[in-house]
Amino acid sequence: MRLTEPAHPHLDLDAVVHRLAAGERAWAGSPLAERRDVLLQVMEAADANAAEWVRIAARIKQLDPASPLVGEEWVSGPYALIGYAQALQETLKRLADGAPVLAGYDVGQAPGGRLAVRVLPHGTFDRLLLNGFHAEVWTKPGVTEERLHGDAGLGQRAPRRTNGVALVLGAGNIFSIPPLDVLYQLYAGNRTVVLKLNPVTDPLLPVFRAVFQPMIDRDLVEIVGGGPEAGSALAHHPGVTAVHMTGSEATHDAIVWGGGEEAAAAKAAGTPKLRKPMTSELGGVCPIIVVPGKWSAADLRHQAEHVATQRLHNSGCNCIAGQILIISSDWAQKDHFLTELRRALKAAPARPAWYPGCDARVRSARGLHPAAEAVGGTPERTLLTGLDLADPGETAFSTEYFGPVLGVAELPGTGAEFLDAAVTAANERLRGTLGAGIIAHPRTIKALGGHLRTAIANLRYGAIGVNAWTGLGFLTPRATWGAYPGHTPEDVQSGIGVVHNALLLDHAERTVLVGPFRPSPRSVLHGEMSISPKPLWFVTNRTAAATGRRLTRFTARPRWRALPAIFASALRG
Structure with a gap:
């Protein structure tokens, strides 16, 4: 499929939204264990299609298939999706078992009355593969630890209370963003999802459909291509209850407020063209x-x-x-x-x-x-x-x-x-x-x-x-x-x-x-407590492609015997 070739040029958007609305009703009746199972199936499909995903991504970005820069496509593509699915399925299992989501996580204090949840490293493999790196999620000021624990789970705390059909307007630059946003709407938002791809990523549509086939078969997800007209039609479709996009501030404003003088007047009057919840990730300086x-x-x-x-x-x-x-x-x-x-x-x-x-x-x-x-x-x-x-x-x-x-x-x-x-x-x-x-x-x-x-x-x-x-x-x-x-x-x-x-x-x-x-x-x-070599994401890493491929496979199937080859490749970077 050429970059300029539209995907699904004659797609019936009404039929898509109607099918996802029916899927929402089935999703409401799905127990958490079943929701976890379908997520694991998506993860397995991502692993099975990872090489093709990276091949197409490198072609879109005009990269030599032998270049170490292809490592960027492994790490910001299937690796990111598989790693997220592994972490999310663990949360779903805890919820299904009635266990606290944050059991075993360190929760400390941060300045200004905030709490800090240590999220990296998580487990032995993180401590080895990202040695010396740490990450915390800080809460808003004033949140108590009891409230933090009690509210963890978002839409999966009350799975029968679904929230309609979401539209995800996918990013065109980093190719794990659209699939990750789909999963967040489905699980955190408890909505079924139609993903409208950025035209840049239309060549990846067959791969994304293969990855999400277990959810497409259940009418939980649909993936479409096309231009801005399709995205606008879906955003304003009465059967779509929420919108999420990754892109530019200008695109966001065009959807919410319209264009030109219309937008300025709508902003001044406080009357948005889009009258439904919209979340977004828009970059910046x-x-x-x-x-x-x-x-x-x-x-x-x-x-x-x-x-x-x-x-x-x-x-x-x-x-x-x-x-x-x-x-x-x-x-x-x-x-x-x-x-x-x-x-x-x-x-x-x-x-x-x-x-x-x-x-x-x-x-x-x-x-x-x-x-x-x-x-x-x-x-x-x-x-x-x-x-x-x-x-x-x-x-x-x-x-x-x-x-x-x-x-x-x-x-x-x-x-x-x-x-x-x-x-x-x-x-x-x-x-x-x-x-x-x-x-x-x-x-x-x-x-x-x-x-x-x-x-x-x-x-x-x-x-x-x-x-x-x-x-x-x-x-x-x-x-x-x-x-x-x-x-x-x-x-x-x-x-x-x-x-x-x-x-x-x-x-x-x-x-x-x-x-x-x-x-x-x-x-x-020099006495730093870290054995990590040059980071995999450095543009000068000479083995980024090989290490990224090995790391992606390992993330799908973590096992001790795979570590020596990953370490050897990383050290040559």
Whole structure:
């Protein structure tokens, strides 16, 4: 199937919605054990179709099948879906057995009257495969532990109380997003689901149908292709009771408010065109805050690769891509770090600017910034230095580039003073609240003490990574994924609601990730408690495809005998 070929061009949308409404009634009568069984069948189908999924994904993204970058498609494709299904089925089993969802999970305190649920590592295999990485889900302030435990389970706490038919408008950039969103609507929302694919992903429709066949056969899920007209028709269909989308703020507003002058008038009057619940994940301008310290030459190189990865993964076409580097003008090693960053951006493996409109977005960014640097590696890679956080008209702070464009802004100060100023700037100057990163040397973290967690609490983002790209939060199935709470349809920014969340937690505010500052063996030599090598998601990982394939198979069928080959491949990365 060609990229431009429409899928199901003559599909009867009324019949689809009617069939899913009938499926909802059957779903209401399905016991939790049966719901878990069908989820396990989907997981098995994802494993069986994983290689074909990755083959088609690489073709869509114009990747050489032999390139290590194909590892991105394994990890952000079938691996993410299979890992989520494994975690979710465990939650369903606990609910079916009448056991507490959070039994065995550490629940501690976080600043501001919040609770923190440790969701990574989970079990021995996590401790081995992601050694040194940790993740917590923080609740909103004031939530008691009794309430947290009592509300875990969401729609599966009362499975007979279903909530109609949901429409999922699928993302076109990361190919596990549409299937993951389907599962969240079905289980957390307790709704049957029609998935409308982004036209970019239409070639994957046969694979997705094969993966979800156990649910399609039960009229729980349907998957359709087509253009914006099909999506709009489904969103406004009277039989669809809720909508979830991943995409741009502009697309969200067109669905909710309409277009042009109509939209402006509707917003002013508070009369949305779409009058049903809508959740969303919409990206934004994500900051990376580098706290100054005394780093070795190897530290500077590694963290430059880390920042480059956060911009260049998937050609920069990620809602969670780092876009604005906030760095101290007083850092003695600032120029050395920026030199290493330019080198890392240039040296990263070349790949096409495959996502529609990428070239135009890069040209626009360069046109608005005459001093923009074409750093090399590919023609599109661009560095914008000298951005002024005090400039209210700086478009790099309000425009998500969705391409390989990285901006650099400077603030004075060191230590807690710099960190606090950077947090304030990220909160007040950058559009969106999906994810933010902090990079700091272990000595700096030790000097900051409890002030670091206070700064994290003050940083209003849905995922925050300390020495870890927030993209790991996307891959952590028990973590929540979504914007910081509080956005409205009138000012949606990075969206409303969360997804993933395999523990089906209520009252979540954010996910906080912490990783090792250095890869092994340097981490061990410097006293860090981590044996993890260069992360699999680094764009410079030479064995990412092989390791990603092995890890996907292992996640579907965890077994001790598979670990040596995974470790050997990962260490060669």
